[in-house]
Amino acid sequence: MLYMNNGITYVRKDTKILFDPHKSVSEGIVCISHAHSDHAVPHKTKMLMTRQTLQISGIDGEVIEYNKKVQIGDDFITSYNAGHVLGSSQFMLDSGIVYTGDIRVEDSILFPGADILHADILIIESTFGLNHFEFPKHEEVCHEIAAWAKKNMDAGRIILMGGYSFGKAQELTKILSEVCDVVLVHPKIAAINKIYEKNGVKLGKYLSFDSDEAKEIMRDNFVAIVPTHMLNRKFVDAIEAQFSYPVVTGIATGWAKMYSFRNRGVDRAFQLSDHADFNQLIEYVEQSNPREVYTVHGYAKEFARQLRRRGFKAKPLSESTQRKLTDW
Numbered sequence: 001m002l003y004m005n006n007g008i009t010y011v012r013k014d015t016k017i018l019f020d021p022h023k024s025v026s027e028g029i030v031c032i033s034h035a036h037s038d039h040a041v042p043h044k045t046k047m048l049m050t051r052q053t054l055q056i057s058g059i060d061g062e063v064i065e066y067n068k069k070v071q072i073g074d075d076f077i078t079s080y081n082a083g084h085v086l087g088s089s090q091f092m093l094d095s096g097i098v099y100t101g102d103i104r105v106e107d108s109i110l111f112p113g114a115d116i117l118h119a120d121i122l123i124i125e126s127t128f129g130l131n132h133f134e135f136p137k138h139e140e141v142c143h144e145i146a147a148w149a150k151k152n153m154d155a156g157r158i159i160l161m162g163g164y165s166f167g168k169a170q171e172l173t174k175i176l177s178e179v180c181d182v183v184l185v186h187p188k189i190a191a192i193n194k195i196y197e198k199n200g201v202k203l204g205k206y207l208s209f210d211s212d213e214a215k216e217i218m219r220d221n222f223v224a225i226v227p228t229h230m231l232n233r234k235f236v237d238a239i240e241a242q243f244s245y246p247v248v249t250g251i252a253t254g255w256a257k258m259y260s261f262r263n264r265g266v267d268r269a270f271q272l273s274d275h276a277d278f279n280q281l282i283e284y285v286e287q288s289n290p291r292e293v294y295t296v297h298g299y300a301k302e303f304a305r306q307l308r309r310r311g312f313k314a315k316p317l318s319e320s321t322q323r324k325l326t327d328w
């Protein structure tokens with residue numbers, strides 16, 4: 001039995017597995033796909049996650065290594081690369097269920113893309129499951145950000161780039177550290193950057209804002225990365241008042257395909273996404289070739305409809321349609 005109610009629950013005989021429950025649970029076995037806060041919360045029961053997810057989330061669970069089978073009750077589970085953020089994992093049960101968690105199919109500047117897994121029952125994320133979401137190639141967006149930053153550095157401006165602290169900010173560190181001598185990052189981002197580096201992911205030269213060396217660099221115009229929520233008119237005005245250089249701002253998100261973010265005082269919005277776009281989601285399902293597909297998050301209804309048009313047996317799973325049950 002498979003249903004969605006506080007994450008995705010799978011029950012088979014005496015085995016209960018919960019994928020990414022967002023409220024604390026005290027029974028069953030929890031599989032955490034990655035350390036973004038809407039997926040990783042602590043539970044009072046056995047929790048499985050990759051070593052990197054454990055390091056970033058700080059949750060005290062058990063490590064499941066990539067590509068190694070672990071027994072859970074009557075079933076076996078394997079974790080596979082999801083290409084989304086450091087440590088992100090898809091889970092595959094020997095009984096034929098695949099839960100993708102958040103995935104990026106394309107290779108990124110930091111990681112190879114998600115492994116495409118053959119499933120009998122596929123539970124796939126559909127954050128950008130609307131056919132409007134066709135992103136440019138990842139490499140092209142990285143070049144676009146680098147060229148924009150370089151042009152503005154050469155013109156004597158301060159560059160403030162906003163991105164999600166975990167995932168996007170590390171990609172931005174890599175991109176922007178190739179444009180300037182040292183990129184400055186928010187302390188929260190610096191802490192996550194360190195975990196990336198500890199795991200062998202090279203990000204280039206960066207410094208936390210609060211270091212003495214960073215203060216030296218800020219005597220001149222500089223490049224800085226801040227968490228997305230900090231990037232607003234008030235913050236930009238404060239930076240401009242504190243330093244004697246004009247400021248330009250950019251944001252990196254898949255939602256840039258839909259929104260300009262100009263109302264927040266953002267000059268450029270770049271379509272840098274750590275999720276698969278619509279065509280990549282379709283490509284995943286076609287290659288996985290499941291008997292049944294369940295879509296979760298974002299445009300779940302729309303994506304399921306598109307899959308049905310292509311001949312798949314597909315349904316959205318959502319909290320609002322709780323307990324859509326399937327038995328087989």
Ligand SMILES: [Zn+2]
Nearest residue numbers: 034036084102
């Ligand atoms: Zn995520």
